[in-house]
Amino acid sequence: MALGELRTTSLEALQNEDQRKVLDIVDKLRRAGLSSVLQRPQLVVCGDQSSGKSSVLEAITEIPFPRKENLCTWFATEIVLRRDFTSSITTKIIPDKNRPASEQENLRSFKKSIADFIDLPGLIDEATVLMGLDRNSQNSTRAFARDVLSIEICGPGRPQLTLVDLSGLIHAENKSQTAAEVELIKDLVNEYISNERTIILAVISAKNDYANQIILKNARKIDPNGKRTLGIITKPDYLREGSDNEKDWISLALNEDIYFELGWHMLKNRADDKHDSSFDERNKSELHFFSKGRYNDLPRTMVGIESLRSRLSTLLNNHLGQELPHLKKELERKLEDTVKDLKNLGDKRSTVVEQKQYLMQLSVKGHDVLKSAVSGHYENSFFGTVDTESSVDSSANLCGLRAVIQFLNLSFAENMRRYGHKHQISKKTGADENIAGLLSLPVKSPLPCGDDSDKDVDAGETANNPPAEDLGLVVPKKLNREEGLQWVLRVLQRSRGRELPGNFNPMLISQLFWEQSEP
Known part of the structure; x- marks a missing residue:
């Protein structure tokens, strides 16, 4: 699908005009490079391995991500939707800060632009190889990475939004995934969902008992009241119609078992043999599925991708209303700290003229301090406080030059009187x-x-008059x-x-x- 032909009407349902104005501000912070110092509002899609996370993200954004058989997400993918006058797709890698400096520089150099989503699979493959995750290569030493692939999609009709697709949580190590990699993924997911400005989209699959899915345990531990967690149930079409198992899952969706304040939502992703179908076909199939059986009794606000977008729109609006005042205060505090740090660094001295001025200022300040020390005027901050516990001529009090000289003169006179x-x-x-x-x-x-x-x-010997x-x-x-x-x-x-x-x-x-x- 050509970039210019990509429809975005369903994406625009995520936000109204007021929300777009608010997220424009958040996006300006991201473009200013403040992502590393400020926690920005974002949606994070997370779940167990093969729970359907990428399909959920794809359904929300209507961006056709590449699919391969038995392929799982090996790194975090950040989808940045940004409003701009021109349409473009650019990608870059945000390297793990724990990598060696040379590797970080090599990953930062990866910046590619494409004009069509058809080129996206090749671009992701190239980034995967660069991260050292090519499983077809004998030089690959890892299965997962803490690096982030950032895909920025710009256009005049785009909403300002950031979504993150995380690696799936793994229950146990195997020959392809070591214990260290299992722990790495767990830490990575917890790091993202611990951000208090993140809305957690906890995806679980109906193909597996929800009591066994790790993401629910992690989400409830980090967000115990479920204030920013929305549970998403995928693959309900694998449940046998009319079975007790289906009834249990519907009870979960109704928030009657595991309670989330934000509630639950059900989606039906594409079937395994329907990955090439269009988004319209996918949505029609989903609508038909939820219109029959027990699912037809569920409120329409908690089933299907269209109602999910509306829910996310409301969640984002409420979430931003709560978080922006805190974001402003945090930004002001960090600005104050930064200004203080810059002040401690002194005036800039990048040019020869500025360097000469800086040296001249140092010379004048040094002269003033020396003049005060010789005159006995110790009001300059250089002299600090008087250390009464140490001797007058100790290193702790040497800054008061005139006082030291007076003390030594008197000591000399006393020694002359006693021993001269x-x-x-x-x-x-x-x-x-x-x-x-x-x-x-x-x-x-x-x-x-x-x-x-x-x-x-020798009578009356003191510390000032030693033997x-x-x-x-x-x-x-x-x-x-x-x-x-x-x-x-x-x-x-x-x-x-x-x-x-x-x-x-x-x-x-x-x-x-x-x-x-x-x-």
Whole structure:
């Protein structure tokens, strides 16, 4: 079927004009690349393997997906219906983020456009091989992938809608599907249906007891109240007419067994030998089937593809009305976080001029910080809070340069006062007259050695005034007054010159100072 000839009147039943306007907004978010950060409203078709999921998706969208015997979905397929001025079909692969970077780049490079749905099977085969899922190849190492094949179908009459067809849930591993692949599919399906903005279309087949179908257990676990789950029963034509089994399935469809707030719906897909029939033929066959037997007693709103589209239209409208305010808040919050992150990165510097400006700004800021550190003005955020638990000159407080220098100056002055002299002479008096007679000098007051010359120089040691040994200094030698005068006398005797008796060499003071200040 040529793209220009594809009828879309039944698709348009999914939405009214107001819904299209709302979904236009959602589609703009997708086109802006926000799909990875925002959970968008979408329909997800999921179920057990061979439950008829793809047939349901095909009936809803009226897009002829390729069919092969014994072929199951090996990866998630995203169908993006988008309104545009021109008609087109484009495909791309969204790679699994856990793949190596080289493989991701190779998958992203796959972007193809086709003009007719006839070319769709070949395109999907090409994407399958690229994902490494070609079962006819010996190089294929996997049966399923977390990659997503995105098919975007644009046209002037298209509704804005996203539907996802997921791989079928597998009950047990076999020679074609390993235990790891069974778990992978389970995780993939749960990841999609856990999105609170997703309407779950849980497809189950009447060919198998519904108690044994995994999708019901998973859907009820994730959506326990069934607020966003619609159960879809396929293949009712396999049930024996008038049997108890048929009665049980009709009871399920009436929401009398497993309860979903959104209820249940019944569809009759194409028979195995009718896959080549048109959508009109399919719909007529389905209408005829539900017009007889027990099915004729069921409300028309819960059987057939036409009523399903109407239900989905209402569900989407209500769902969007609930979710869009939350979507707006989430978008605003993420925008705020992004703006904050961009602000933390600073001004852009992609050009040489911007880089020069950035370096100049850094230089000015660095100069201002240094100037504040030297001046002792610590209002800049660079300095942070004062760490009172650490020493002033510790690495934690080094940013306050002026404070550190002041502290070190005071410590230096204290060390000079305590350890800067060679002799510590006490104030105690002794035989001053006798010694003075030897010098032929009058008795004078003691040598100035500080107010605490009689005190122990090591007394009062603190963290700011540690012992002399820790500083590599020598403790002054303690002398009493008599010993101090003897020291002066020895220096006097060894520095006499041509001065008259009773006088002393003027260099005596210098000699005494040089020796006393040796430390």
